[in-house]
Amino acid sequence: MERGLYTRDHDAFRATVRKFVEREVTPNHQKWEEQRLVDRELWRVAARQGIIGLAVPEEYGGGGESDIRFRAVVMEELASTSAASVQLGFSLTEDIAMPYFLDLTSEEQKRRWLPGLAAGESISAIAMTEPDAGSDLQGMRTTAVRDGDHWLLNGAKTFITNGIQADLVIVAARTDPAAGSRGISLFVVERDTPGFSRGRKLEKIGLHGQDTAELFFRDARVPAANLLGELGGGLRHLLQRLPRERLAIAMSAQAAAEAAFGWTLEYVRQRKAFGRPVAEFQNTAFTLAELRTELDVSQAFIDRAMLALNANQLTVEDAAKAKWWATELQQRVADRGLQLHGGYGYMLEYPIARAFLDGRVQSIYGGTTEIMKEIISRQLITPS
Known part of the structure; x- marks a missing residue:
């Protein structure tokens, strides 16, 4: 189905990204999965080719391009080679952390942090989740207490994407325990901050090349100049940027589902059973028809959401719809695709x-499917 979403500029950019993936990602992906870490050099190479740092203004060394469709192109090309760990690492910086660095920083902070992010020299992370606080952001226990020209951070964060490699970590902490939701602030914690340490690199069932870690703060001395946004405005800052984060997850899920469908279609066309291609059996054909329809319908909604984001019109509810639907669809496509591969689908040498394995977490982070449904239903029951 012709989408009509992309322009010639996007097509030209896709050619660049495809060459980058073929040259830099595909030959090294298995190595990164085995070493449980993507080489830092990949960020630098991607930056030199204009693949990351897209939204950073040109005066700070970036591409000056905020159109999210360019990010969709990167996701689609990485998905085609099953490089989910690379995709998540890039997306954490480009789609999740970068809006904070662009929107909430002072001029002095921009000049300190944006050039490194644009050049791929700095890798970023965002630390919200705690051992006892996941989707419930108001349950966080990490604290920050003013001490002269610094803040002392104490607490722990977990499940932090890019946690091992990150040079700049956006940390949410309570600055006024008595103020409830208005007592949370954001800080940028730099790699060499005294009192900041990293725990173990967490072992996951999928995304093995992506470094997910525990972070610890024990009287971590963060300069007052590293406060991000307004004091006490942390929760508001987080909630304002969650729709962009959730749409990005939906986009990556859609791209991954499309790739999984393509591998499955190719396999069942070639694989024979009882003297004919597996694709010709009615059960297989009907499954393919169902998945193709769901993918097309889902893509149309996500395309509309991307254009809405570009126009600053994406609603919280539509982002939630896109996120839960696309991530659950990704799992259905992967599950049914694996089934149609038969025993070979269970072998890790096959991308399906x-x-x-890699897609299972998509319906959990960024807000679980259940939280997304809560957001949507709340608006239906008590519209503003």
């Missing part, structure tokens, strides 16, 4: 097996 990796897709099955």
Whole structure:
């Protein structure tokens, strides 16, 4: 189905990204999965080719391009080679952390942090989740207490994407425990901050090349100049940027589902059983028809959401719809695709097996499917 979403500029950019993936990602992906870490040099190479740092203004060394469709192109090309760990690492910086650095920083902070992010020299992370506080952001216990020209941070964060490699970590902490939701602030904690340490690199069922870690703050001395946004405005800052984060997750899920469908279609066309291609059996054909329809309908909604984001019109509810639907669809496509591969689908040498494992977390982070449904239903029941 012709989408009509992309322009010639996007097509030209896709050619650049495709060459980058073929040259830099595909030959090294298995190594990164085995070493449980993507080489830092990949960020630098991607930056030199204009693949990351897209939204950073040109005066700070970036591409000056905020159109999210360019990010969709990167996601689609990485998905085609099953490089989910690379995609998540890039997306954490480009789609999740970068809006904070662009929107909430002072001029002095921009000049300190944006050039490194644009050049791929600095890797970023965002630390919200705690051992006892996931989707419930108001339950966080990490604290920050003013001490002269610094803040002392104490607490722990977990499940932090890019946690091992991050040079700049956006940390949410309570600055006024008595103020409830208005007592949370954001800080940028730099790699060499005294009192900041990293725990173990967490072992996951999928996304093995992506470094997910625990972070610890024990009287971590963060300069007062590293306060991000307004004091006490942290929760508001987080909630304002969650729709962009959730749409990005939906986009990556859609791209991954499309890739999984493509691998499955190719396999069942070639694989024979009882003297004919597996694709010709009615059960297979009907499954393919169902998935193709769901993918097309889902893509149309996500395309509309991307254009809405570009126009600053994406609603919280539509972002939630896109996120839960696309991530659950990704799992259905991977599951049914694995089934149609038969025993070979269970072998990690086939990309469908990796897709099955890598995609499971998509309906959890960024707000679970259940939280997304809560957001949507709340607006239906008590519209503003």
